[in-house]
Amino acid sequence: MMTLIKERVPTPERPVEERLKGFMEVNLGYTFELAVKEAERCLQCSPAPCTQGCPVHIDVPGFIRKLRENRDNPEKAVKEALEVIWACNTLPAITGRVCPQEDQCEAVCVMGKVGEPINIGKLERFVADYAREKGIDEKLLQEITPKIEKxxxxxxxxxxxxxxxxxxxxxxxxxxxxxxxxxxxxxxxxxxxxxxxxxxxxxxxxxxxxxxxxxxxxxxxxxxxxxxxxxxxxxxxxxxxxxxxxxxTPKLLNIPGINLNGIYSANEFLTRVNLMKAYAFPEYETPIKVGKKVIVIGAGNTAMDAARTARRLGAEVTIAYRRGEEDVTARVEEVAHAKEEGVKFEFFLNPVEFIGDENGRVKAVKFEKMRPLEERDARGKRKIVPTGETVVLEADTVIIAIGKTxxxxxxxxxxxxxxxxxxxxxxxxxxxxxxxxxxxxxxxxxxxxxxxxxxxxxxxxxxxxxxxxxxxxxxx
Ligand SMILES: Cc1cc2nc3c(=O)[nH]c(=O)nc-3n(C[C@H](O)[C@H](O)[C@H](O)COP(=O)(O)OP(=O)(O)OC[C@H]3O[C@@H](n4cnc5c(N)ncnc54)[C@H](O)[C@@H]3O)c2cc1C
Structure with missing residues (x-):
């Protein structure tokens, strides 16, 4: 009888002190040996709920099977696994890294009922990365391209x-x-x-x-x-x-002080750092000034990315969210990494005013405290109501991450x-x-x-x- 291995094979991660020194990737991914070990936990369900849970319906047990069937031949294992994935997804190195698997394929994994779900995202990423390192994807592409009829x-x-x-x-x-x-x-x-x-x-x-x-x-x-x-x-x-x-197009807040200097939309902040390499100013033309204290408003993936970026630029960072922790929408892994990296969280705070100094630069944010109700809204989030009580938090920079249109x-x-x-x-x-x-x-x-x-x-x-x-x- 097959023994159930309840715990996932963990993926190695870069230590926090090293992460905060730069922008190197945090999760280091599986090696072939670790990937096969994780693949062996898969129950190979048929029909497979994970395939249904994937928005593009990747044959998840199919690609995992290829890894463990060919455990003695890594190149063959990865080529065959990649073929299965490519049938539905041409960018697995990306989705393996950023998909919210915990709400999709992994949420319905049968192993999740008895232990931890299979680490599908990290296995997908492994296949894509290994294929790239060894030129397997290149060879597969060369097999496909001559057959294309223009x-x-x-x-x-x-x-x-x-x-x-x-x-x-x-x-x-x-x-x-x-x-x-x-x-x-x-x-x-x-x-x-x-x-x-x-x-x-x-x-x-x-x-x-x-x-x-x-x-x-x-x-x-x-x-x-x-x-x-x-x-x-x-x-x-x-x-x-x-x-x-x-x-x-970022959504902004229509409250007093919104035009003060030092208030960014998360889009602008992240674009400056990611695309324009503002962290290397003046080597690159675009500057960024974060100061010592940064407040990020919002709690989605964008807010986590902005907060963790600001930490890497040397600031103390607080995420302020008008709802509670259970309603944070960012991926679980990103929230965990943000906490490990020292990002602080303040819940049930709704911004009502940005306060400026004599030079027109933001120096603090006034929030109204919110109270949660038992009742939930149409999206399943707990309703919140204002309490009338306010609190002021100091900030050299404010980043607004409340959505885009x-x-x-x-x-x-x-x-x-x-x-x-x-x-x-x-x-x-x-x-x-x-x-x-x-x-x-x-x-x-x-x-x-x-x-x-x-x-x-x-x-x-x-x-x-x-x-x-x-x-x-x-x-x-
Ligand atoms: C900071 C951040 C973090 C995120 N994290 C995650 C995550 O972890 N996981 C996840 O699944 N999703 C995440 N998302 C959401 C995800 O990135 C988007 O849902 C996804 O990128 C949408 O893809 P798209 O191709 O529709 O649009 P986009 O990725 O927005 O691409 C649209 C492109 O169109 C271009 N464009 C716009 N107008 C014109 C024009 N008139 N002419 C020519 N080009 C134009 C833009 O410059 C842009 O390059 C995140 C979003 C943000 C902002």
């Missing part, structure tokens, strides 16, 4: 985030000529400008982008659709268009596109908008969501685009 149709993809990149990869594999138009000087979307190096090394993204280029995808950076080129111009030149412009630019250039009152684009079951040949996915159609959902949309839209172009070809 097609004459051209597709434009707007935005090089996970939605756009996935859509482009899937279409390129079908032989379409794909061009991505990206507003920033680097492709990757939130993966490059938002998520810090210590969670997702830039090198990982660059390697994924190289694969895309080898599939024949052209990426035009510094290209703002709506400014550099109009939407109508794209529609004239391309047979179909995919919109993957994300939700990059879609940009108005694209809709200004394309007013006929159907969207809701928040600018979230509407699509049908094939991801097509109300404009024939124009598809959309990712945060642009969901508001803020996750990397894997964006990728799932990109993939689904690629299928929709293929169907649309095939029908168009038949009728012409």
């Amino acid at each position: 097609k004459k149709e051209k597709v434009a993809v707007i935005g090089a985030g996970p939605a756009g990149l996935t859509c482009a990869a899937e279409l390129a594999k079908e032989g379409y000529q794909v061009t991505i138009f990206e507003a920033l000087h680097k492709p990757g979307g939130v993966l490059v400008y938002g998520i810090p190096e210590f969670r997702l090394p830039k090198e990982t993204i660059e390697k994924e982008l190289e694969k895309l280029k080898k599939l024949g995808v052209e990426i035009k950076t510094d290209y703002v659709v709506g400014r550099t080129v109009t939407f109508d111009e794209l529609l004239e030149e391309y047979d179909a268009v995919f919109i993957g412009t994300g939700a990059g 879609t940009s108005k630019l694209l809709r200004m250039t394309l007013p006929q596109i159907e969207a809701d009152e928040h600018g979230v684009i509407k699509v049908n079951e094939n991801m097509m908008t109300n404009i024939p040949g124009v598809f959309a996915g990712g945060d642009a159609i969901r508001g803020e969501a996750t990397v894997i959902l964006a990728m799932g949309d990109g993939r689904k839209a690629a299928k929709g685009i293929k169907q649309y172009l095939e029908e168009k070809r038949k009728s012409s």
Whole structure:
């Protein structure tokens, strides 16, 4: 009889003192031996709840089986495991690192009922990393590319985030000529400008982008659709268009003092540090000033990333959240790492005013204390009510991480596109908008969501685009 191993095989992590000295990746991932040991815990359920729990339905037991079946031949094990993963997910090195597995595949893992769920995310990451190190992914790609039959149709993809990149990869594999138009000087979307190096090394993204280029995808950076080129111009030149412009406009707080110096949106703060390398000013042009005390408002992944970044820039950091700890939305691993790194948490505090000094720079934040009720709102969070009691916390810098919304630019250039009152684009079951040949996915159609959902949309839209172009070809 099989013995159940209740505890996960832990992944090695960089010690806290070392982490705070720079932006090196915190989690060091499995070795082959550790990965096989963890793979051996898997019960190989059929049907597999983990596959259903994955938004892109990766055959999880399938790829795990390949690892343990070929335990004597690591290269074969990883190649076969990668083939299983690639059938549904072309960016496993990224999703293995940033997916909220604890709410998805791992949440429904049967092992989780008797012990700790299988560490699916870290196994996925291991397969991707090992494949890259040994050039296995390169060989697999070389097997795929010559079989691609080139097609004459051209597709434009707007935005090089996970939605756009996935859509482009899937279409390129079908032989379409794909061009991505990206507003920033680097492709990757939130993966490059938002998520810090210590969670997702830039090198990982660059390697994924190289694969895309080898599939024949052209990426035009510094290209703002709506400014550099109009939407109508794209529609004239391309047979179909995919919109993957994300939700990059930060929400701010409409309270006194919001215009004081030293108050950043998390987007701006993270973009300055991640993309513009502001931590290396003046070697790089963009500066950042954090001072000694930083308050981060919010408790999602963005707030954790901003807080942990500020810690690495030498500040004392406090996360202030208007709800309680149980309603924190960031990934469990990120909250644990933030705590280990000395980030303090203050719950049930709602900001009501930013207080400035004589030079117009923020020096403190006034919060109203909130009280939780037993009742829950539509999202399952405990309702909170103001108590009337206030508290003032000192701050040299405040970072607001309370959410983001879609940009108005694209809709200004394309007013006929159907969207809701928040600018979230509407699509049908094939991801097509109300404009024939124009598809959309990712945060642009969901508001803020996750990397894997964006990728799932990109993939689904690629299928929709293929169907649309095939029908168009038949009728012409
Ligand atoms: C700091 C932070 C941390 C996060 N952490 C996680 C996490 O751990 N796990 C997780 O699953 N999710 C996380 N998320 C959410 C996740 O990153 C997003 O859901 C995901 O990136 C959405 O992908 P997307 O392709 O739709 O959009 P984006 O990644 O936003 O990419 C959109 C791209 O479109 C470009 N663009 C916009 N307008 C134009 C235009 N007019 N012309 C040309 N290009 C344009 C933008 O420059 C951008 O590159 C995080 C988000 C943030 C901000």
